Amino acid sequence: MNFDEGLKKRRDRADAVLERYLPAEDAVPGKLAEAMNYSIRSGGKRIRPILMMESYRMFGGRKTVVEPFMAAIEMIHTHSLVHDDLPAVDNDELRRGRKTTHAVFGEAIGILAGDALLNYAYETALQAFRQKEDAQLVVEALEILARETGLYGMLGGQSVDVENDKNGTCALSKETLDYIYLHKTGALLEAPLMIGAVLAGAGKDETESMREIGRRIGLAFQIQDDILDVTSTAEELGKPVGSDTKNDKTTYVTLQGVDNAQRTVRELTDAAVKLLDSIPGEKEFLREFLIRMASRSN
Numbered sequence: 354m355n356f357d358e359g360l361k362k363r364r365d366r367a368d369a370v371l372e373r374y375l376p377a378e379d380a381v382p383g384k385l386a387e388a389m390n391y392s393i394r395s396g397g398k399r400i401r402p403i404l405m406m407e408s409y410r411m412f413g414g415r416k417t418v419v420e421p422f423m424a425a426i427e428m429i430h431t432h433s434l435v436h437d438d439l440p441a442v443d444n445d446e447l448r449r450g451r452k453t454t455h456a457v458f459g460e461a462i463g464i465l466a467g468d469a470l471l472n473y474a475y476e477t478a479l480q481a482f483r484q485k486e487d488a489q490l491v492v493e494a495l496e497i498l499a500r501e502t503g504l505y506g507m508l509g510g511q512s513v514d515v516e517n518d519k520n521g522t523c524a525l526s527k528e529t530l531d532y533i534y535l536h537k538t539g540a541l542l543e544a545p546l547m548i549g550a551v552l553a554g555a556g557k558d559e560t561e562s563m564r565e566i567g568r569r570i571g572l573a574f575q576i577q578d579d580i581l582d583v584t585s586t587a588e589e590l591g592k593p594v595g596s597d598t599k600n601d602k603t604t605y606v607t608l609q610g611v612d613n614a615q616r617t618v619r620e621l622t623d624a625a626v627k628l629l630d631s632i633p634g635e636k637e638f639l640r641e642f643l644i645r646m647a648s649r650s651n
């Protein structure tokens with residue numbers, strides 16, 4: 354099986370897992386469930402559940418305890434996109450090639466759908482306790498999920514981003530930009546790699562190595578986002594381009610230029626792959642996936 358076939362298989366599996374955990378729309382409050390499901394079903398590369406599954410398998414995991422967590426991480430990711438698109442934040446009408454949730458359902462339901470996805474993610478992850486044998490590992494995985502996506506993770510990074518947005522045209526330091534990128538984007542790529550490892554029973558050192566891989570690939574991923582904002586098209590990306598320039602944002606492109614930013618992406622990816630290579634386990638697909646994530650065109 355070549356890489357693209359392997360990717361399709363994994364994406365289909367992630368979609369099937371998600372479908373099993375989505376809320377029903379035929380009971381009250383159907384509109385809210387519909388808005389949640391609309392945002393989840395509007396596509397997306399499913400990077401985070403795929404990373405989790407690959408990490409789980411790499412450390413020998415073969416059970417289904419990982420599945421509620423795969424669904425939960427995609428729900429949290431989708432919550433962040435729904436809220437990021439709101440009029441009070443980026444005010445975008447296009448996401449994943451479709452109208453954004455608030456553009457279809459109105460702002461109030463857009464806000465609620467984002468909130469509900471975040472809450473439902475935990476309701477979903479808690480279902481992992483039904484598979485009794487792995488209770489302690491489930492507790493550890495929940496701790497990672499909560500921390501990496503909360504105040505000291507994604508939400509913290511986003512808050513510093515928003516704070517600096519309101520600072521006018523004053524350029525950010527590279528240190529502040531790295532804090533923002535490592536948290537608002539990196540934390541949500543660290544989390545699935547770590548959760549997959551923990552649920553499969555990996556040791557502390559191995560889990561920390563997976564965190565470090567996520568950190569490097571997360572930074573590379575967000576820098577690539579900066580690059581695509583100036584080099585790609587709305588058709589290719591499925592969301593507006595040129596928004597960083599429009600909003601006068603400091604990015605790796607404004608700090609380093611496109612060529613150097615591309616070099617930084619390559620260096621970070623190489624470092625992530627080198628670390629992955631030092632860990633035993635079946636990781637051929639994950640290795641290629643990390644490389645393609647960083648050099649993605651959408």
Ligand code: GRG
Pocket residue numbers: 396397398399400432433434436437442449507508511515537538574575578651
């Ligand atoms: C309410 C101010 C406020 C914000 C809440 C938490 C949050 C929204 C945003 C987090 C920051 C964020 C949206 C970062 C974007 C990271 C990023 C590059 C996402 C794109 O991920 P892909 O390419 O998307 O995996 P798909 O659509 O393929 O799933």
